[in-house]
Amino acid sequence: MTDRYAVFGNPIGHSRSPRLHAAFAEQTGQAMRYEAIEAPVADFATAWQRFVADGGRGANVTVPFKETAFALADTLTPRARLAGAVNTLSVTPEGGTHGDTTDGVGLVRDLEAHAAPLDGARVLLLGAGGASRGVIEPLLDAGVASLTIANRTVAKAEALAQLFAERGEVEGCGFEAVTGPFDLVVNATSASLAGDLPPLPEGLFGVGGLAYDMMYAAEPTVFLRWAGAQGARTVDGLGMLIEQAAASFALWRGVEPETAPLYAALRQTL
Numbered sequence: 001m002t003d004r005y006a007v008f009g010n011p012i013g014h015s016r017s018p019r020l021h022a023a024f025a026e027q028t029g030q031a032m033r034y035e036a037i038e039a040p041v042a043d044f045a046t047a048w049q050r051f052v053a054d055g056g057r058g059a060n061v062t063v064p065f066k067e068t069a070f071a072l073a074d075t076l077t078p079r080a081r082l083a084g085a086v087n088t089l090s091v092t093p094e095g096g097t098h099g100d101t102t103d104g105v106g107l108v109r110d111l112e113a114h115a116a117p118l119d120g121a122r123v124l125l126l127g128a129g130g131a132s133r134g135v136i137e138p139l140l141d142a143g144v145a146s147l148t149i150a151n152r153t154v155a156k157a158e159a160l161a162q163l164f165a166e167r168g169e170v171e172g173c174g175f176e177a178v179t180g181p182f183d184l185v186v187n188a189t190s191a192s193l194a195g196d197l198p199p200l201p202e203g204l205f206g207v208g209g210l211a212y213d214m215m216y217a218a219e220p221t222v223f224l225r226w227a228g229a230q231g232a233r234t235v236d237g238l239g240m241l242i243e244q245a246a247a248s249f250a251l252w253r254g255v256e257p258e259t260a261p262l263y264a265a266l267r268q269t270l
């Protein structure tokens with residue numbers, strides 16, 4: 001039987017993951033099937049167990065199931081534990097469920113692909129939810145000099161900074177209290193979804209500064225338009241989507257697919 005994989009989410013209709021993994025499988029000659037499954041919001045566990053019973057070998061997990069998948073996994077990688085979320089599940093040889101996350105490494109790989117300043121960089125991370133938490137350790141591992149977490153709810157930014165305080169220079173604050181310049185500003189809020197812009201002060205970007213929005217769309221997000229007007233170089237989150245998918249694929253199949261061809265192809269379809 002062909003190995004089965006899937007992405008679980010709700011809603012899941014517009015997911016690009018099946019297309020990405022089909023392309024990776026073709027490129028690397030892997031025989032596998034990958035589908036999108038909409039699980040009931042209140043019962044991810046049953047949907048996952050049914051999938052495994054039907055021959056499922058692994059899955060990506062997206063909104064709103066990343067924390068549920070974290071809780072459900074029998075074993076977790078250290079990076080998933082730090083992220084508090086799981087985007088990649090694998091069935092172990094013993095039949096257990098192993099949880100990992102490739103979101104953070106996906107962001108860092110895409111930043112590197114765009115020649116982002118990371119080593120020694122002053123970095124501002126906007127947002128203190130799950131998306132933000134998942135990228136903190138990989139950014140610190142990439143050698144950033146300082147990480148400021150700014151959030152609408154200031155207490156959440158402070159609590160998140162506290163969680164990582166031992167790992168480097170990490171501090172939390174509100175949007176208005178942010179003082180630049182920064183080499184890199186990453187938008188991990190969901191504000192772009194609603195077309196909102198966090199109330200940030202002007203003059204945030206240093207010379208050659210980069211603005212990165214984890215969201216992507218056919219048109220630049222309101223955050224990227226604002227950053228561009230401030231003189232920053234701008235990159236959206238399409239590459240992060242592709243890189244996290246490629247990293248999951250490599251975990252399951254043991255081969256690293258090439259991502260560059262997918263970037264151009266997917267961009268055209270937005």
Ligand code: ATR
Nearest residue numbers: 127128129130131132152153156189190191196198
């Ligand atoms: P995710 O998993 O995408 O991070 P989340 O955990 O719900 O989702 O977190 C959403 C993040 O976006 C939070 O940091 C949230 O700020 P609050 O903690 O103050 O709620 C932020 N956010 C959502 N809408 C926003 C808006 N319109 N302006 C600024 N920040 C916003």
